[in-house]
Amino acid sequence: MLLNLFKFKGGVKPPTNKTxxxxxxxxxxxxxxxxxxxxxxxxxxxxxxxxxxxDQVLKGQLIGEADGWISAAVHAPTSGTVVEVAxxxxxxxxxxxxxxxxxxxxxxxxxxxxxxxxxxxxxxxxVRERLQQAGVVGLGGAVFPxxxxxxxxxxxxxxxxxxxxxxxEPFITCDDLLMxxxxxxxVRGIGIFRDLLRPxxxxxxxxxxxxxxxxxxxxxxxxxxEPFLVVQVPTLYPAGGAKQLIRxxxxxxxxxxKRSTDLGVQCFNVATAYTAWRAIAHGEPVxxxxxTLTGNVAEPRNYEVLIGTPMDELLKLAQxxxxxxxxxxxxxxxxxxxxxxxxxxxxxxxxxxxxxxxxFPPKAPEMPCIRCGSCAQACPHELQPFEMYWFARAKNxxxxxxxxxxxxxxxxxxxxxCPSRIPLVQYFRFAxxxxxxxxxxxxxxxxxxxxxxxxxxxxxxxxxxxxxxxxKAAAAQAAKKAAEAAAAAPATDGAAPVAAxxxxxxxxxxxxxAIEAAMAxxxxxxxxxxxxxxxxxxxxxxxxxxxxEARRVAAHxxxxxxxxxxxxxxxx
Amino acid sequence: xxIVLSIAVMALGAIVLGAALGYAAVKxxxxxxxxxxKIEAILPQTQCGQCGYPGCKPxxxxxxxxECDINLCPPGGMEGVQxxxxxxxxxxxxxxxxEKPKAVAVIDENTCIGCxxxxxACPVDAIVGAAKQMxxxxxxxxxxxxxxxxPCPVECIRMEAIGENIDNWKWKYPVVTIKAAPxxxxx
Numbered sequence: 001m002l003l004n005l006f007k008f009k010g011g012v013k014p015p016t017n018k019t020x021x022x023x024x025x026x027x028x029x030x031x032x033x034x035x036x037x038x039x040x041x042x043x044x045x046x047x048x049x050x051x052x053x054x055d056q057v058l059k060g061q062l063i064g065e066a067d068g069w070i071s072a073a074v075h076a077p078t079s080g081t082v083v084e085v086a087x088x089x090x091x092x093x094x095x096x097x098x099x100x101x102x103x104x105x106x107x108x109x110x111x112x113x114x115x116x117x118x119x120x121x122x123x124x125x126x127v128r129e130r131l132q133q134a135g136v137v138g139l140g141g142a143v144f145p146x147x148x149x150x151x152x153x154x155x156x157x158x159x160x161x162x163x164x165x166x167x168x169e170p171f172i173t174c175d176d177l178l179m180x181x182x183x184x185x186x187v188r189g190i191g192i193f194r195d196l197l198r199p200x201x202x203x204x205x206x207x208x209x210x211x212x213x214x215x216x217x218x219x220x221x222x223x224x225x226e227p228f229l230v231v232q233v234p235t236l237y238p239a240g241g242a243k244q245l246i247r248x249x250x251x252x253x254x255x256x257x258k259r260s261t262d263l264g265v266q267c268f269n270v271a272t273a274y275t276a277w278r279a280i281a282h283g284e285p286v287x288x289x290x291x292t293l294t295g296n297v298a299e300p301r302n303y304e305v306l307i308g309t310p311m312d313e314l315l316k317l318a319q320x321x322x323x324x325x326x327x328x329x330x331x332x333x334x335x336x337x338x339x340x341x342x343x344x345x346x347x348x349x350x351x352x353x354x355x356x357x358x359x360f361p362p363k364a365p366e367m368p369c370i371r372c373g374s375c376a377q378a379c380p381h382e383l384q385p386f387e388m389y390w391f392a393r394a395k396n397x398x399x400x401x402x403x404x405x406x407x408x409x410x411x412x413x414x415x416x417x418c419p420s421r422i423p424l425v426q427y428f429r430f431a432x433x434x435x436x437x438x439x440x441x442x443x444x445x446x447x448x449x450x451x452x453x454x455x456x457x458x459x460x461x462x463x464x465x466x467x468x469x470x471x472k473a474a475a476a477q478a479a480k481k482a483a484e485a486a487a488a489a490p491a492t493d494g495a496a497p498v499a500a501x502x503x504x505x506x507x508x509x510x511x512x513x514a515i516e517a518a519m520a521x522x523x524x525x526x527x528x529x530x531x532x533x534x535x536x537x538x539x540x541x542x543x544x545x546x547x548x549e550a551r552r553v554a555a556h557x558x559x560x561x562x563x564x565x566x567x568x569x570x571x572x
Numbered sequence: 573x574x575i576v577l578s579i580a581v582m583a584l585g586a587i588v589l590g591a592a593l594g595y596a597a598v599k600x601x602x603x604x605x606x607x608x609x610k611i612e613a614i615l616p617q618t619q620c621g622q623c624g625y626p627g628c629k630p631x632x633x634x635x636x637x638x639e640c641d642i643n644l645c646p647p648g649g650m651e652g653v654q655x656x657x658x659x660x661x662x663x664x665x666x667x668x669x670x671e672k673p674k675a676v677a678v679i680d681e682n683t684c685i686g687c688x689x690x691x692x693a694c695p696v697d698a699i700v701g702a703a704k705q706m707x708x709x710x711x712x713x714x715x716x717x718x719x720x721x722x723p724c725p726v727e728c729i730r731m732e733a734i735g736e737n738i739d740n741w742k743w744k745y746p747v748v749t750i751k752a753a754p755x756x757x758x759x
Contacts, residue, residue, distance in 0.1 A: 426746040
């Protein structure tokens with residue numbers, strides 16, 4: 001079946017340097033002396049460590065638990081003892097530390113219990129979760145968690161599934177060897193992706209400088225009876241970039257602002273398909289990967305390497321020449337010199353190139369831009385690198401964004417062709433990270449502002465509520481007291497009201513009312529008490545009282561009128 | 573007669589244009605001061621009060637009124653001063669304080685007595701805790717304003733600078749490497 005291929009603009013043809021490392025089959029790298037497994041090996045959240053120093057772990061045992069949906073689990077690459085969970089230098093251009101689990105291998109390489117399942121009996125959600133639990137990430141270099149890419153867009157039908165076996169970067173041959181030797185499992189892995197995404201067609205893109213790999217893949221596809229198309233694409237760097245391969249195979253252009261699923265296309269690396277199959281069908285999490293050892297070495301070859309293997313120890317297998325002065329991780333176009341030779345291999349490590357000045361002569365100093373436009377012709381994304389360079393250099397980041405700096409895939413074509421040897425990609429990386437940092441700061445400031453305003457609002461509301469509550473309580477108290485006072489006043493004949501109700505002092509009014517009420521009650525009591533004394537007296541008492549009254553009258557202390565009758569009676 | 577006509581025409585013009593202006597003034601009225609919002613967008617929103625105003629907005633208002641200098645915000649740093657100067661067309665002045673690296677507050681949880689004073693002081697509600705319960709700081713929300721330091725009766729809060737890590741690391745300006753190349757050759 002013939003497929004009409006498209007072209008992307010630009011691109012370069014650096015010397016491929018691939019033949020050195022394809023002569024020998026894949027070899028198993030021996031167990032290293034120690035394994036330093038970084039927890040953060042994929043895009044997204046940093047997995048949480050679930051082991052401690054001293055723990056015994058088995059090969060494939062979970063050591064880092066995925067943190068959130070866009071995050072992938074990390075596993076012990078071999079059986080042994082956890083020595084420490086500590087910060088170690090990373091294979092990262094910064095040379096900074098990150099949290100790693102250090103494992104001392106026990107030499108047994110003993111697996112945990114592996115569960116083999118038929119993925120067709122699982123729901124798509126279960127398959128995605130298993131992929132996340134197995135730590136399957138994009139092994140082409142971007143290490144995006146694979147399960148996060150396996151949900152088709154709801155609105156756009158999935159047209160094409162693109163499988164990336166192009167491997168365009170010089171020196172790297174790990175995908176080539178994988179397809180040659182393990183094509184069947186790669187195709188089975190593609191089958192999983194196909195069943196989850198249900199695309200109309202599946203296209204496997206392989207650069208035409210890898211005829212053996214293409215033949216092996218074709219044979220495997222035919223043997224399994226799958227309707228996948230194996231397409232040989234012209235060898236042109238960067239045809240293996242996801243966006244470029246999608247462009248070549250489908251004619252679709254994916255802008256930075258959109259995801260490829262929004263255009264009905266999704267792209268996976270062949271090695272990702274292979275690890276997905278191993279994870280689902282064999283229950284093997286990602287604990288190793290193929291790494292090309294090449295460059296300034298005597299025995300370039302591809303090895304199956306445990307994640308966490310120190311790079312210097314690994315490179316010794318390929319017998320580096322004595323003038324080796326560093327290790328490049330990745331290819332010569334997009335790779336970087338690792339900060340220390342002892343940094344560990346991670347899931348993104350596809351190739352280690354022994355660096356020497358003979359192999360990569362130092363660049364002559366940078367010259368001014370002469371506006372020749374070579375970079376714009378070489379750019380596979382049809383950007384204008386010289387314009388972005390001006391603005392990045394002048395730190396005019398708004399302008400770099402206007403010139404679509406985030407569409408730049410940092411492939412290095414512009415730097416490769418620049419006659420003035422300007423490190424254009426470095427300027428773009430600088431501009432991008434500055435823009436990201438500003439965005440982070442802006443978001444933090446916006447969040448702080450929103451929280452501050454909310455706190456102020458809440459403080460005011462609380463104050464108002466408190467004042468309202470107090471006023472209400474005071475009013476209620478005052479009303480209660482007034483009512484009590486009103487009730488107490490007419491009840492002068494009431495049978496012994498309590499002497500003094502304890503007045504709750506809330507507000508002055510309430511207090512006043514209470515005092516008044518209490519005084520009223522006391523007065524009423526007094527009044528009621530006076531007639532009580534003279535009621536129901538014995539005759540003896542009456543007589544004594546009358547005598548006293550008579551004396552008082554005699555002494556003119558009181559009015560004689562009321563006392564007169566008893567006095568008169570007495571007189572009788 | 574002509575003079576009357578010309579006066580009438582001018583008067584009519586004045587009335588029509590005046591009405592148009594009056595309408596525009598009502599219709600296109602801008603609520604609030606847009607300059608204050610622009611200034612506030614530059615300020616780091618730490619709400620720390622180190623400028624002498626009770627928050628970023630009051631400081632922005634004071635700058636907009638021309639009451640104060642633009643170099644009073646230490647968390648904004650020299651870059652903030654530069655951006656304010658660009659916005660307002662004022663002269664760049666050196667910062668009126670020492671520029672500190674960005675930091676977050678950390679509570680020593682063994683010393684904390686659970687008095688809630690720092691919780692009340694925090695302008696962005698980044699401290700979690702309750703009376704007589706240990707308090708802790710939500711580092712991702714902390715703006716590093718240091719307002720929680722003075723109220724703490726047991727001095728259990730300290731500021732920890734946020735160092736460079738893999739997540740916030742930035743690619744450096746390429747000039748550095750260009751300088752390095754000739755030096756290597758000379759050696």
